[in-house]
Amino acid sequence: MKLALALVALCVALFALSLVTGHAGAPALRSLAALVADDGTPLSIVMREIRLPRALLAAMVGASLGLSGAALQGYLRNPLAEPGLIGVSGAAALGAVLAIQSGLALQFSLALPLAALGMAVLAVLLILALAGPRGGSITLILAGIAISALAGALTSLVLNLSPNPFAAADIVFWTMGSLADRSFTHLWLALPFMAAGWAMLAGLGRGLDMLTLGEDAAQAMGTDLVRLRLLLILGTAASVGAATAVAGAIGFVGLVVPHLLRPLVGARPSALLWASALGGAAMVLAADIAVRVLLPERDLKLGVLMALVGAPLFLHLIYRTRREMP
Amino acid sequence: MSLLSLDRLTVRRGGRAAVDGVSLTVNPGECIGLIGPNGAGKTTLMRAALGLLPATGHSSLAAMPRAARARTAAWMPQSRDIAWPVTVETVVALGRLPQMPRHGRLRPADRAAVEAALARMELTGLRDRIATRLSGGEQARVLIARALAQDTPLLMADEPIAGLDPAHQIATMQVFAGLAREGRAVIVSLHDLGLAARHCSRLLLMQDGRLVADAPPDRVLAPANVEKVFGITAFYGSTPQGPVFQPIEVVR
Amino acid sequence: MRPSRIISLAVALALAGAAVPAGAQERPEPPRRVVSINLCTDQLALMLAAPGQLVSVSRLAHDPDSSAMFEAARRLPANGSGAEEVYLLAPDLVLAGTYSSDATVQMLRRLGIRVERFAPAQSLADIPRRIARMGRVLGREEAAGRMIARFNADLAALRRAPKRRPRAALYYVNSFTLGDRSLAGDILKAAGFDNIADEAGLEWGGTLPLERLILLAPEVIVKGRDYPGQARAEEPLSHPALRALERSRVIGSLTDRDWICGTPRVLEAIRSLRQLAAGPGTQSGAQRGPEQ
Numbered sequence: 001m002k003l004a005l006a007l008v009a010l011c012v013a014l015f016a017l018s019l020v021t022g023h024a025g026a027p028a029l030r031s032l033a034a035l036v037a038d039d040g041t042p043l044s045i046v047m048r049e050i051r052l053p054r055a056l057l058a059a060m061v062g063a064s065l066g067l068s069g070a071a072l073q074g075y076l077r078n079p080l081a082e083p084g085l086i087g088v089s090g091a092a093a094l095g096a097v098l099a100i101q102s103g104l105a106l107q108f109s110l111a112l113p114l115a116a117l118g119m120a121v122l123a124v125l126l127i128l129a130l131a132g133p134r135g136g137s138i139t140l141i142l143a144g145i146a147i148s149a150l151a152g153a154l155t156s157l158v159l160n161l162s163p164n165p166f167a168a169a170d171i172v173f174w175t176m177g178s179l180a181d182r183s184f185t186h187l188w189l190a191l192p193f194m195a196a197g198w199a200m201l202a203g204l205g206r207g208l209d210m211l212t213l214g215e216d217a218a219q220a221m222g223t224d225l226v227r228l229r230l231l232l233i234l235g236t237a238a239s240v241g242a243a244t245a246v247a248g249a250i251g252f253v254g255l256v257v258p259h260l261l262r263p264l265v266g267a268r269p270s271a272l273l274w275a276s277a278l279g280g281a282a283m284v285l286a287a288d289i290a291v292r293v294l295l296p297e298r299d300l301k302l303g304v305l306m307a308l309v310g311a312p313l314f315l316h317l318i319y320r321t322r323r324e325m326p
Numbered sequence: 327m328s329l330l331s332l333d334r335l336t337v338r339r340g341g342r343a344a345v346d347g348v349s350l351t352v353n354p355g356e357c358i359g360l361i362g363p364n365g366a367g368k369t370t371l372m373r374a375a376l377g378l379l380p381a382t383g384h385s386s387l388a389a390m391p392r393a394a395r396a397r398t399a400a401w402m403p404q405s406r407d408i409a410w411p412v413t414v415e416t417v418v419a420l421g422r423l424p425q426m427p428r429h430g431r432l433r434p435a436d437r438a439a440v441e442a443a444l445a446r447m448e449l450t451g452l453r454d455r456i457a458t459r460l461s462g463g464e465q466a467r468v469l470i471a472r473a474l475a476q477d478t479p480l481l482m483a484d485e486p487i488a489g490l491d492p493a494h495q496i497a498t499m500q501v502f503a504g505l506a507r508e509g510r511a512v513i514v515s516l517h518d519l520g521l522a523a524r525h526c527s528r529l530l531l532m533q534d535g536r537l538v539a540d541a542p543p544d545r546v547l548a549p550a551n552v553e554k555v556f557g558i559t560a561f562y563g564s565t566p567q568g569p570v571f572q573p574i575e576v577v578r
Numbered sequence: 579m580r581p582s583r584i585i586s587l588a589v590a591l592a593l594a595g596a597a598v599p600a601g602a603q604e605r606p607e608p609p610r611r612v613v614s615i616n617l618c619t620d621q622l623a624l625m626l627a628a629p630g631q632l633v634s635v636s637r638l639a640h641d642p643d644s645s646a647m648f649e650a651a652r653r654l655p656a657n658g659s660g661a662e663e664v665y666l667l668a669p670d671l672v673l674a675g676t677y678s679s680d681a682t683v684q685m686l687r688r689l690g691i692r693v694e695r696f697a698p699a700q701s702l703a704d705i706p707r708r709i710a711r712m713g714r715v716l717g718r719e720e721a722a723g724r725m726i727a728r729f730n731a732d733l734a735a736l737r738r739a740p741k742r743r744p745r746a747a748l749y750y751v752n753s754f755t756l757g758d759r760s761l762a763g764d765i766l767k768a769a770g771f772d773n774i775a776d777e778a779g780l781e782w783g784g785t786l787p788l789e790r791l792i793l794l795a796p797e798v799i800v801k802g803r804d805y806p807g808q809a810r811a812e813e814p815l816s817h818p819a820l821r822a823l824e825r826s827r828v829i830g831s832l833t834d835r836d837w838i839c840g841t842p843r844v845l846e847a848i849r850s851l852r853q854l855a856a857g858p859g860t861q862s863g864a865q866r867g868p869e870q
Contacts, residue, residue, distance in 0.1 A: 214407030222396035
């Protein structure tokens with residue numbers, strides 16, 4: 001409970017900080033006042049139309065990544081699992097890249113995120129077909145790896161054959177992941193998918209707890225593994241697919257956040273679910289503040305910063321785990 | 327009322343019957359030892375009986391809805407999986423999940439069941455230790471306690487005492503015999519025929535997927551059976567300290 | 579908050595208030611505060627905008643390596659961190675490229691700001707069209723008309739057929755070449771060269787393996803800029819085989835900035851190339867066009 005309060009407080013604080021971080025260096029309190037009451041100044045519009053959706057999306061994307069990371073680690077009983085593993089983010093990125101390269105992204109405003117979502121759905125159908133309804137966790141991992149590799153190769157192929165250097169540069173920047181200038185249009189597009197995903201994943205705690213004892217014991221304790229796996233795949237695909245569609249590929253959150261919080265919740269997979277959702281939200285909010293504070297002039301990409309911070313953090317975790325091994 | 331009835335239960339794997347037409351009934355108060363050489367089909371029989379494997383024939387447990395089955399039979403698999411560094415008490419409390427309402431917390435009755443299971447397996451002193459850092463034998467006891475905490479009329483355990491020290495092997499078999507005296511039933515597979523002879527009220531002997539003997543220990547462990555199925559000779563005798571079974575040598 | 583920000587915000591507000599049209603006129607009021615967020619629209623707007631009309635250019639426009647007009651651009655503040663910054667400049671028109679960040683463009687439109695997107699020029703013929711459109715959106719049709727007339731006249735003068743058309747290749751990093759259906763290919767043609775990418779069947783452009791380039795034996799290889807200490811991708815540009823070819827052929831190493839955008843600055847690129855074609859067997863090549 002103490003941890004829950006601390007994480008909620010952290011998220012609220014970072015959310016507020018995100019709202020008052022930006023190009024217009026108005027005082028924090030005035031900015032927040034302009035957010036609450038529309039005073040007709042440009043600051044009000046900046047707060048309401050630019051910073052608010054950005055901060056909300058950061059929290060939503062982070063929660064999706066953290067939650068699905070914790071759920072996947074729980075299901076696979078492996079602390080190295082992460083949402084990218086089932087190939088959905090790779091496929092979503094491919095959809096976006098195709099939208100940019102084909103010029104579809106210029107035709108209407110939601111073409112890019114819709115193409116990304118469509119490709120994520122396709123990836124899920126492919127995974128379900130490949131891994132089968134009853135397949136174990138290994139077939140799921142293998143199907144995920146195959147689809148990730150295929151999506152990655154096709155993305156590279158599009159870049160490789162791109163006759164248009166401008167589009168190629170655009171693609172490269174898009175794949176680095178960013179929340180810059182995302183509007184409420186993006187938020188309303190992503191929210192239904194994310195909310196559906198969260199609902200599916202949040203109910204998995206009991207089954208994941210039982211899976212601590214292995215698939216056999218969990219099944220004998222009443223877990224429907226087929227249903228659990230289906231909800232896991234669909235929930236991850238919906239939330240992470242939507243997150244990738246609006247923000248691009250953002251790695252390490254789903255890997256590092258559950259890892260960091262596991263000792264704090266006594267390693268119980270069910271408790272790790274909500275903790276990682278909150279922790280993921282806090283981490284992406286913090287990183288999205290950092291990209292604006294560190295290099296305000298250079299449009300530092302969120303995914304780049306996340307990997308720069310996440311990889312050393314992960315190395316440290318591995319080092320610590322190794323020391324604890326007998 | 328029987329706790330488990332199997333009727334011609336058969337599991338086919340790659341054209342060969344891993345379990346071949348097994349029929350039996352388990353009643354309250356029985357402590358049943360499931361014995362047989364490696365590959366005889368002991369694990370497959372128990373998993374199929376629980377509905378964890380596709381099988382033909384009938385199993386009363388496999389026919390039940392999941393939740394009802396989980397409140398009827400507890401299952402301790404042979405592989406001793408504890409995936410995360412959780413405390414001993416947490417592992418044991420997982421056994422309460424099938425009895426708890428969804429999203430519920432541990433009620434006083436659940437806590438009492440956890441306490442009783444910890445005490446039975448002499449784990450009270452280890453309750454706050456991280457289960458994954460315990461020795462293999464200690465982990466096995468934790469997992470037995472987990473199955474006990476499920477508090478079901480029937481307990482099925484796959485080689486639960488393998489790897490335990492002699493004192494804990496005996497103590498665990500005494501716990502199982504005690505459960506049977508309380509009116510529950512236990513099915514436990516094991517290779518230690520001496521412990522099986524002393525603590526079980528009934529033995530199931532399997533060979534090549536078939537149930538070749540189903541009777542009290544003194545009849546199942548008759549020299550002819552032991553030689554035919556295990557390929558060994560053995561000493562079996564009744565002593566003032568109870569029945570004694572001691573394998574002697576391999577017959578070739 | 580920096581004082582300069584408060585001032586610019588106040589100015590922006592005042593101007594935004596003043597921008598209400600006074601009455602019905604025969605043509606729409608030209609935009610008063612124009613912000614450009616793309617290197618190429620920066621340059622066209624710098625050439626065409628009325629004094630004070632253009633209030634900010636993209637950060638890249640300040641970079642002498644990329645921007646043919648960096649000196650003029652540096653007189654204006656640069657922008658480059660997205661919708662919030664642009665919005666606070668209170669523009670009534672934003673100029674963007676078709677490949678400017680889509681999220682930023684959509685956000686600005688959502689906030690009610692008019693955004694005009696300009697596609698990159700694919701040929702010399704695109705340039706008068708770009709100028710005319712820029713003139714229209716800035717309300718500077720006369721200036722645009724004069725610029726188009728001068729551009730067309732200069733181009734026609736430059737195009738006057740040379741006696742000999744040497745065969746040339748455009749050669750960039752990653753063995754990339756551009757064909758006739760690109761701005762750079764068009765520049766090459768106008769300068770009096772035949773593009774070997776055509777012989778290779780790459781009329782849009784694409785990858786031309788080094789082997790093929792050498793077998794096609796162009797008289798002139800126009801290399802993309804050679805940054806010192808670059809990655810493997812640049813290797814074909816400094817390959818010994820290419821250097822061997824260099825001894826017998828005219829090689830021009832030309833700055834990219836005159837070639838990137840569809841503005842009258844491409845005439846500079848054509849002139850530099852012309853000098854190469856005229857000077858028989860010269861090794862030097864124009865390093866960088868003179869700054870105007």
